[in-house]
Amino acid sequence: MSGFHQRLLQLEPHHQQAFMAALCERLLPNYGLYAETTGQGDLHGLRVILDLVWERLAVKEARIDFDRQAEKLAELEPPLDDDSFGARRALEAVVALSALLDTLRGDALDAVLEVSRTSKGGVRAFIELTEGEEDAQRLAVLVKTHPLMEEENDFQDAVLEAVEQSPLDRDNLKALRRLGRNEGVSNLGLSLD
Template structure:
């Protein structure tokens, strides 16, 4: 449990650009969950979420970029699935993506300075929920911590924190972060990209 607290504490200390970059990288790993949900249920066109995440990356890479994040937030919030409307598990990871996207935009707008912590917790929590939902038996907290997906999630967040700690705020760092997020070819819950 100590590692988990340690990560959240480190994320809490991220500020401004670094907090947004951390959030965008985790979102890049989570987005396929939303996309797959939309494709399977025909809930909505997932392209809007891709566009919004691309806008976040642009904001990070091009500091002078003019992006209307109030409008982006509105579009994101219009496309949040309601869990009570669906009977498949995929709605929950999709909601995590939507909440993470909103938290990241609010962070950019400086309306919620803990947005990166929200995204970190949603990403880890989503992995934990997925592990529990896909298990045949009741799992102990220790079993969840030792599950390969959870270990991968924690390692990825730690690697991300280390990378951000020694990287400048620029487009090159954004490329490295995107590579970190997509190199395994899987979302945070193991869905192939």
């Protein structure tokens, strides 16, 4: 296991949740683009659930029924029979947010790793789609050195450093959320604008 993954696992659960929430923020535009282009899904519904997560991170006593939120989230998944690239990226946003909700509901020990890998997996899939490299070894090198993957790794490093170094008070959570929103640009370099 990489040093990065070990650092994620060593975080307090609250800090893991903040890390995951920031990554979910960065995945939302992918879902939004899918919803906008297909008429499937509901970006606002996803946004509301993620906003409730941030509220809970800021106010530990906040009474939020995350079981109900998980039910609502399941309804926002792209249709199972849609195997398009956009649907798979939209599904990643739902899967990441679902893993985060699982931790708020009391289970999912490796959820933080799942969310990290989900975000990186979407970037890998995008590079594979856009570069069209057949040779597996060359593709592996290409993925590793691709600017989008470098950005993804830098982004996750920055989020991890932010949650490791700071008490998660309201101001630091706001800064983390801004970092996650990444000015509306997703992990694939896409934005709703």
